Amino acid sequence: MKKYFQFEELGTNYRREFMGGLTTFLAMAYILVVNPITLTLANIEGLPDSMRMDYGAVFVATALAAAIGSIIMGLLGKYPLALAPGMGLNAFFAYTVVLGSGIPWQHALGAVFISGVFFLLLTMSGWREKIINAIPIDLKHAVGAGIGLFITFVGFTNAGIIVNNDATLVGLGDLSNPNTLLAIFGIVVTVILMTRGVKGGVFFGMVLTVIVGMIFNLIDTPDGVIDSVPSLEPTFGAVFSSFGDSSFYTTAMLGIVLTFLFVDFFDNAGTLVAVANQAGLMKDNKLPRAGRALFADSIASIAGSVLGTSTTTSYIESSAGVATGAKTGFAALVTAGFFLLSLFFFPLLEVVTAPVTAPALIIVGVLMVSSLGKINWSRFEIAVPAFLTIITMPLSYSIATGIAAGFIFYPLTMIVSGKAKEVHPIMYFMFAVFVGYFIFLV
């Protein structure tokens, strides 16, 4: 096992990998609660039952899709990357496709399945790896830094530190709110632990936040520990019913499939680059085993749609585990194991609330923006696309849109500065794809 995962070459050990895998799980565990709430449209009143997926089944599908994806990633890709249904695409699935367009959730699952198959074909053709390796190193660093800002923004909003403001779009939240104060406590304590160089600082920060939250009655002591696993029957295989239905084959559905495919591909690619870079796993600015990692992503999405969840993707929260010291696929296996265990320990997961995960997300952002220093800011033709990639990600609340913005400007600035030949032909092709993406959006 140690040999398979190259523990010695990478300077790691079982303890570190275990703590890393557990930290990643704790940073991601919220999805076990948030995904069922989102996909069942639980916050929307008065909908017919047929529009809602089954809560228990989506919970099980979420845990199983995360476990399957993370196991394949750990074993084949050997990256400390865990997967779960993504937060951008679950909202798109529920609010845009099902609620907004009135498309049955079975058909929406069909779109996830087909986009996963396209994604798999792209991987097997070797094009995906070529695309990732054609991206200039400065833009790869920009993607990492942009995701860092994005994840911090998610953490800030989850904690109520940054809130919606009608006049300025965003503003400072109510810092006297007890939950926000708990998150601030978590941030301070995690910063202290990390500054002191405590291994597992992110994880222990979360544990201390839970303890303090319980003392002040902000986090409920769980009612029980073990519960029976809900049935998967209401959603399992429902995707296949859509393929025999002629109303599935519409132009709108084609647009939905392409959106799933586009976001899934570039989100995964960006996350893979960012986490691999953070873990020091890039070789000559290239990603070893990129094809295998992306294969894991595509299989996870296909499996997830059959189980009954929206697109499964590599999670940027994996960087919390890397920050704790994880470097290998063993950590992803540990995370997968906890997702499987969580099927039985659902009541215990209730303690992982937003104030507990927010400090991890914010600290991870700090670690990820360190790649800003590696960008060649003195070259304006590089600085512009890099900056646009970074700033657009949090502001558009979309990793894929940030990548699109930077990738459109990169060939433009390079051509104008007379360096057109330095641009890989794939980047010109990507330019056309991303322009098409924005045209499709309008």
Ligand SMILES: Nc1nc2[nH]cnc2c(=O)[nH]1
């Ligand atoms: N990369 C990535 N990380 C996430 N963490 C939670 N949701 C997502 C997502 O959609 N993409």
